[in-house]
Amino acid sequence: MSDTHAQTVAFVRDTMVEEQEPPLSQSGAYKWIHENMFSTPLNVILTVVSLFVIWTVLSHLLPWAVMGIWDADSLAQCREIRDEIYGADASVACWAVISERWNQLLFGFYPPELYWRPVLAFVLFLAAIAPVLFASVPRKALWFSAAAPFVLYWLLWGGSLWGPIAVAAGFALGAVVMRFAAPALGALAAVLLAIFVPLLYWFTLSGPLAGALNAVIPLELVNVRSNDMGGFMLAMIIGVSGIALSLPLGIVLALGRQSDLFIINKCSVIFIEVIRGVPLIVWLFTASLLLNYFLPPGTNFDLMLRVIIMVTLFSSAYIAEVVRGGLAALPKGQYEAADALGLDYWKSMRLIILPQALKISIPGIVNTFIGLFKDTTLVVFIGLLDPIGLSNAIRASTDWNGIYWELFVFIGLCFFIFCFSMGRYSLFLEKKLRREHR
Amino acid sequence: MTTMTDPPGQGFRLSQLIYDTRYRSLTIQVVAMIVLMLLFSWLVSNTIHNLQTLGKDFDFGFLTQPSGYDINQRLIEYDSQSTHGRAAIVGILNTLLVAVLGCALATVLGVIAGVLRLSNNWLVSRLMAVYVEGFRNVPLLLWIVLIFALMTESTPAPRAFRGDTPDASMLFDAVAITNRGVYVPAIHFASPFFTNGALNWLVVLVVLGASIFAIQRLRHWATAKQEATGDRPTTWYLILGILILPTGLLMLLMGAFLDMPSLQGFNFGGGIHLRNSLIALWLALSLYTGAFIAEIVRGGILAVNKGQTEAAYALGIRPSTTMNLVILPQALRVIIPPLISQFLNLTKNSSLAIAVGYMDVRSTLGGITINQTGRELEGMLLLGLFYLVLSLLISGVMNVYNASVKLKER
Structure with missing residues (x-):
């Protein structure tokens, strides 16, 4: 049979064809570019438009930033150097303002001979925050974290x-x-x-x-007054104390809003809604203009402290809403199970409810923190010298009159790094705490 | 033989107030109430005492006194002889103006960026990610002052438009972008019905509203007919006609013409002058909030289960109809509530107008009026109340919407 069959067919392959490389259009960079950028006419248009946008921005920005001048005493000198090297028409950055006013942007008007104190405080702060953020750091280090606020206060204010x-x-x-x-x-x-x-x-x-x-x-x-502090140091102090204080307060407010006790519930609701309904800037003006009316005559306390209190109250109301969402998202069975075990209210909250509810609300809480940190720039309106306020002050000096973009870029980048890393940390934490669908 | 006995009657003991769960919640609340009352009365008595020492009273009479300051950006008639109350209203209108403009632009930007971020075009999605992350992680205040500086420092002065070969030229011969602001054409009426300009516009708006109402009825009629016969009558030319004709005719009747901005002396005249403060605030608020809205839109679209699309296709429904009837209604349920809270945030953030000198309600009522009259307490109270009422109204609207789209589970 096989003989006859063999003669009816001209050719029968008896070996495997060797594996071949995929065609060029189906592999490697070509395929990737084709699929991700030029698959449909619409995609082609989008790609061309985006390339044009990227080219426009980078062709202006990159030469400006890279050719920037780092060594000068004033804007006028910057321009002289530019004329010498690149010609009068060139548009180059004058980064010299950053290098010359670096200390001021970081520390405000903190006495220069005492700069080691905020620097040391920052290092200690990083050491204190590490065990809170990362579980791999030994738990004993938490004692240092608990002591840190007092040490940092002493270092900064003296x-x-x-x-x-x-x-x-x-x-x-x-x-x-x-x-x-x-x-x-x-x-x-x-x-x-x-x-x-x-x-x-x-x-x-x-x-x-x-x-x-x-x-x-x-x-x-040596004592340093709050008025002398400014720049990113001020933003850090207000931001970090606001974050540390507003989380516990926010959780308490959220519990109050979920509570069955009528008066406590209503008070929490009113507090949260009133705080959230009014812009932070109005609260800051309230702190600077009106607080003296509400307190006994003669009381006059630090403007920075007032700001920290206001910022804390403000963001705690937002955190309360986020945590309330987490509490509401928990299945009712969890509450009932805690009751069935005979745990009292605080124990059930501490051991069963809050760990789960807080885990759900991590993204919202971190977003609130990022918002708080960005909002620290608003203190410029009540006379504290945050980075943006300092940029105005630097521009007001005769040396640097008329300099805008370099300062804005620098300040923006610093805030971006802080806020972006906070966002990344929240993603990391979410991943670490995820218990289902591994 | 069992005898029912009451539990031993011990009467009420004081310790039950703390240790008996039946009374404890009551005790806690009463104590909380007393503490709160004490705190409040302490604050109020302090305030009264402080006001007395300063020789001030608590009085809103200043609202009817002449303000004595000028407001450069205004939607209604106002001059320095007008009252503080009117200045506050001008400020409120300015706040609402920038809020409405900002919400509209932010929604457009946010929806575009959110959809493009999901695009399978690698370049575009990365570009949008850069936009979103860049704007979300940098303070709004910085964006406002940056865009304001851009508007005042990088745009040509009016004199650059002068001469035979000017350095700068107007866009389409209609829009002039200068360092003193943006000039756009205005519509004026040659033979208006009323001397008051606002009334004329009100008439136009009423006619436009009536047209839109008529279009709604028309679509209802078309849908009813479709349900009865299966055929949907072609209505687009009717809709277009109803939308354009009555309003257009009315405007022709009133002799509408475009008032183009043109160089007059050292500055531009004619048209509408949009100050840099308004433009910078508007753009910054829109770009910043747009980045947040983009994330909301993206999340909303991703939240719709893929099975929904597949089920619709399996039923033979076309992609556009699937989008309209299956995906969007479900995505909107997720998108709208956070979107409205972003609108609320934008409105509150418009108080940053102080950074660029835009005369919003915080600058008039909460700024100059307070400085001139020395009525911090009353001014801040009114200012806070305005924002509070506004945000309560908006969240009230949101609650109504949430209730109307709530999944009706049986």
Whole structure:
């Protein structure tokens, strides 16, 4: 059979054809470019338009930035150098303003001989924030994170070290009271006592105590006033304290808004809606213009502190809404399971509800933080020298009159780096905490 | 033989207020209430005391006094003899103007950028990612001052348009972009019905509104006919006619003509003068909010399950109809609520007008009026109330919408 069949067909292949490279149009860069840029007429148009946009922007921006002049004392000198090298028509950046005013942009009018203090504070801050952000850092380091706020305050503002220590002792006192009173008096009474005793201590004892200790062992740094701080240091101080303080406050507000207790619920709702309904800039003006009306005559406290309080209240209302979304997204079974285990309200919140709700709300919380950090620029309107305020101040000097883009680019890039890395961290955290669909 | 006995009647003990869950919530609330009342009365008494020491009272009478300052950008009649109240209204209108303009442009930009970011064109999607990340991660204030500087420093002065071979020229001979602002053609009426310009425009708007209403009825009629007979009558030329003819006729009747901006002396005259402050604020707000809207639109489209599209195709529905009837309604349910809250954010962010000297409500009522009359408390209170009422109104609208599109689960 096979013989006859073999004769009816002219040719039968008895070996495999060797594997061949795919055709050029179906492989490599050509295929990728074809599929991703020129697959349809519309795509061709889009690609051409985007290439044109990219070319326009880069052809103006790149030479301007790369050929920029880094070494000059004033804009006029910058232009002289430019005329010498590139000719009078060339458009080049004058980065010299950054290199010359670098310190001012970072520290404002902080005394130059004390620059080591904010630098050291920044390094310590990074060390303190690491165990909070990354679980791989040893947990013992969290003790340092807890102590960091007091150390940083002392480094930045100076004064006696005993002041922050005396304040910190109040928190320790509260923890001790809580520890020993809870078994004897019950939870509620212990909490009340743990709030009351430190308050009493702060109002009466802590001041004289710090003074006395300072008289015995003086540990003092030169005092720096808040007015002298500015630039990115100011943005960092306001941003970081706002972030650290607004998260707990926001969570409490969210719990209040979810609460069954009528009065607590309504108070939280009113607080959140009023704060969110009015722009931050109006709140900042309220802080600078009106606060003196609401407080006893003669009280006058630091403008920066007022700003931090306002920014904290503002973003805590936003965080409360984000966390409320997380709380509402949890299945009801989780609440019921916590009740069924016999956990009381705080335990069920702490152990079951909040860990899950916060995980859901991470993107929203981080977005709020990014917004807060960007909003620190608004303090320029009430007279604090944030980076944008400093750029105005630099422009007002005769040396740098008329310089715009270099400063804006620099400030924008710095903010971009901070905010973008915050956003990336939130993506990292989301991925790490994801428990389902691995 | 069992005897029912009451639990031992111990009466009410004071400790029950704390340890008995039946009373504890009441105790907590009463304590919270008392603390709040104390705090409030403390603040109010401080305020009263401080006001007395300063010799001030709490009085809104300043709103009826002449303001004595001028506002360069205004939508209604106003001069320095007008009252502070009118200045506040001018400011409110300016805030609403930039908010409405900004919301419109931001939506357009956001939708385009959001859709393009999902495009399978690698270059375009990356470009849009750069736009979104760039604008989201840099403070709005910086964008406002940057665009303002761009408008004032990089545009030609009016005298550059002068001469036989000018350095700068107008776009289409109609729009002049100068460092003093943008001049665009204005529509004026040669034989108006009313001497008051606003009333004429109101008439035009009413006619336009009536036309749109008529078009709605027409489409209803077409749909009804389609449902009854299966054939949809061709209506597009009717719709176009109804939209254009009545309004056009009315404008012709009133003798509408274009008033082109032209060089007069050292500056441009004629047309509408859009100040740099308005343009910079508008562009910056739109670009910034557009980046956020792009993310919302992208998320909304991605949130619609792919099975929905496939199911529609399996039913033999055409792609355009699938988009209109299957994808968009579901995507909009996800997109609209955060979109409206972005509008709200844009409106509140328009208070950054202070950076470029645009006269919004914060600059008039919350700025110059406060400085001139020394009524910080009243001025800030009114200002806060305005923003609060505005945002409550918008979120009220949002709640109504949410309720109307809520999935009706059975």
